[in-house]
Amino acid sequence: MTSDLASLSDKEAPALGFHEHDHDICVSEALAEAEKRCAEQGLRLTPVRRKVLEILLQEHRALGAYTILDLLRDAGFGSQPPVAYRALDFLVENGFVHKVERLNAFVACAHPGENHSPAFMICRVCDAVAEAHSTPSKGALGAAARAAGFQIERTVVEAEGVCPACADKADP
Amino acid sequence: MTSDLASLSDKEAPALGFHEHDHDICVSEALAEAEKRCAEQGLRLTPVRRKVLEILLQEHRALGAYTILDLLRDAGFGSQPPVAYRALDFLVENGFVHKVERLNAFVACAHPGENHSPAFMICRVCDAVAEAHSTPSKGALGAAARAAGFQIERTVVEAEGVCPACADKADP
DNA sequence: ATATCTCATGTGATCTTATAACATTAGCAG
DNA sequence: CTGCTAATGTTATAAGATCACATGAGATAT
Secondary structure: OOEOHHHHHOOOOOOOOOOHHHHHHHHHHHHHHHHHHHHHHOOOOOHHHHHHHHHHHHHOOOEOHHHHHHHHHHOOOOOOHHHHHHHHHHHHHOOOEEEEHHHOEEEEOOOOOOOOOEEEEEEOOOOOEEEEEOOOOOOHHHHHHHHHOOEEEEEEEEEEEEOHHHHHHHOO | OOOOHHHHHOOOOOOOOOOHHHHHHHHHHHHHHHHHHHHHHOOOOOHHHHHHHHHHHHHOOOEOHHHHHHHHHHOOOOOOHHHHHHHHHHHHHOOOEEEEHHHOEEEEOOOOOOOOOEEEEEEOOOOOEEEEEOOOOOOHHHHHHHHHOOEEEEEEEEEEEEOHHHHHHHOO
């Protein structure tokens, strides 16, 4: 049940602001971590896949596939949709990236390696996305599923609302 | 915390099977109920809106906007996307219909009138969708939101997995 | 009754998101 | 080096959603 307040508030600012250096370190650490996990699990973190992950880590917010594709092209990779979607498929399948269904957008996982049942808080004002953990099998949904004999394999839990930063701006 | 086992199992069959008569009654009752609520609340359940609701009740499963649009055209209504989207917007806004984000599809509300925090169970084999209630403010997500100072306005809770009917078919 | 205002609908164009299909290339196993 | 498998490149198209503007239908006020 972790929440990333940080990601809720730093979206409107350019991805690289005062904390540029720190963020660079955080990106490269996350990339190194991903490389390690791929090596361990026999997964191939190819250049496109690595670049897509790097983009999402760098931006630190939810990006649409076509935005990612633009950035891929800028970096000299193929510029057709499947290039981005295939890399995203790989990253999502292996838990490096999550898809935010409400936004049809993708965001780097904030808790890589851990057991994944992500939940997202999405600010409708600034579009910032924070990742938390959810415990789907516990609450009402889990009970309903058990009652119905439905086998849950994956859950989408997304809350839409107003982040603290935007709430402060609204009523001062 | 209600669950609709029915809607999980009757999707592969044509929408109108053995239970045709019963289902017709259930559709017309739901329509009458909707008309009553609209009258009470000063909402206009116009012909297109009513037809879209009728389609979703009749089919009793999640339909994409363009499928609905095709059925609208068959029924003599306009055939351009905004016709369907506008009717769906109205129905969703007023709680007669829900959008299933995972499927980019729409389904008639199974618990109209009640307080809405729907949760869905989506069978990845047969695409059937069952509606249950969720209690977002309770579990892990609610706690994370409170901790972060995030104001939840709406939640998307969708579980993907295998419905009992499809599970039975898989391992007999 | 009719002018007018508002909300709803019709329509064409466009935009965004996602996938299908097939050719090409890279890395690895024999 | 050969042949296999996985990944990438590229073209085309499907599927989902919105914009902008014209038309129509109902209510309200004169």
